[in-house]
Amino acid sequence: MVPDLPAAVLWDMDGTLVDTEPAWIAAETALVQEFGGTWTTEDALRLVGLPLEHSAALLAEAGVTLPTGEIVERLIDGVVASVRSHTVWQPGARRLLEDLRDAGVPCALVTMSYRRFAEEAMRTAPEGVLTVMVTGDEVSRGKPDPEPYLRAAEVLGVDVTRCVAIEDSRPGIASALASGARTLGVQHLVPVEPRDGLSRVASLEDVDLAALARIGAGEVLDRMPVDAPGQAGLTTEA
Structure with missing residues (x-):
């Protein structure tokens, strides 16, 4: 049986949603x-x-x-x-955002970019998806501190431990994990190394609602190709 979907999905922006x-x-x-x-x-x-x-x-x-x-x-x-x-969306990003919206799962943007850039970068996002935006000029401590992810969950009114955070960078992954969110690393410019509690994929095209539900329920999914840094192809319980 597929677990319930997470209470919310918390998205990094640069390198995760859009190739900026x-x-x-x-x-x-x-x-x-x-x-x-x-x-x-x-x-x-x-x-x-x-x-x-x-x-x-x-x-x-x-x-x-x-x-x-x-x-x-x-x-x-x-x-x-x-x-x-020209805004370049990462493969699979818009489709996954739309699927989450249609399933009623709230989404927040959690980025170290400043609001004036984040709003410009997200102007072509699917309508009604990113209901909360936490930006680098609005937090006291940026990534890798957990504050940005804790703030996003607080504004959404959800328990951060029931959320899935999606990231591509080492500071972002550290921030998300430290907040208590279930965390998915998507490899882009820098390697996403294996870490305790971290799910990994090479592309958002490899992610669907069922995978997010499993991650949110505590599974650690590793769908990194065998030629990527670190172990790959593992599925373990967390």
């Missing part, structure tokens, strides 16, 4: 080069999932001589312009 990471990398690279520095792919991957203030500090170390707030605003300006012209 190339836009962030392009904005970072342009800003560092403007100040005569160099910015590599490896540098950019260090920033995936981190609060924007942390990213700004690393850009300052790379030579960007601007105040933290101005660095953040310059980055947001760049990515807003990118997604305004």
Whole structure:
């Protein structure tokens, strides 16, 4: 028998719902080069999932001589312009959002991006899906702290331990697990390594409502291909 669906699904945005990471990398690279520095792919991957203030500090170390707030605003300006012209949804994301909406499962966006960018990136989301949005400029402690996920569950009025959080980055996964949410890692730019209590998939195309119900009920599903980092193909009880 398929278990009941989770009380809510809590979604990361960048790299999980939409493929905005190339836009962030392009904005970072342009800003560092403007100040005569160099910015590599490896540098950019260090920033995936981190609060924007942390990213700004690393850009300052790379030579960007601007105040933290101005660095953040310059980055947001760049990515807003990118997604305004073209938003790339991750495979399977819109279908899963629509299925959850039709099944009556509330969804929240939990992102370290600021609200003005998150609203622009989500303007093409299926109607009536993301009823709550928690953004990086609205929390005291960003990912990997559990505060963003705890805040989302609180606003939705649900027990976070009855929610499924969906993430792609190490800081995001750490935040979700620390909050007590059942957590699904979807591999994108950085490897999703095996962790206790973490379900893993290579793509949201491999996820349906039945899988989310099982994860929400406490199963740990590992559907990572055998050539992906870490163990794969496991299904264990949690």
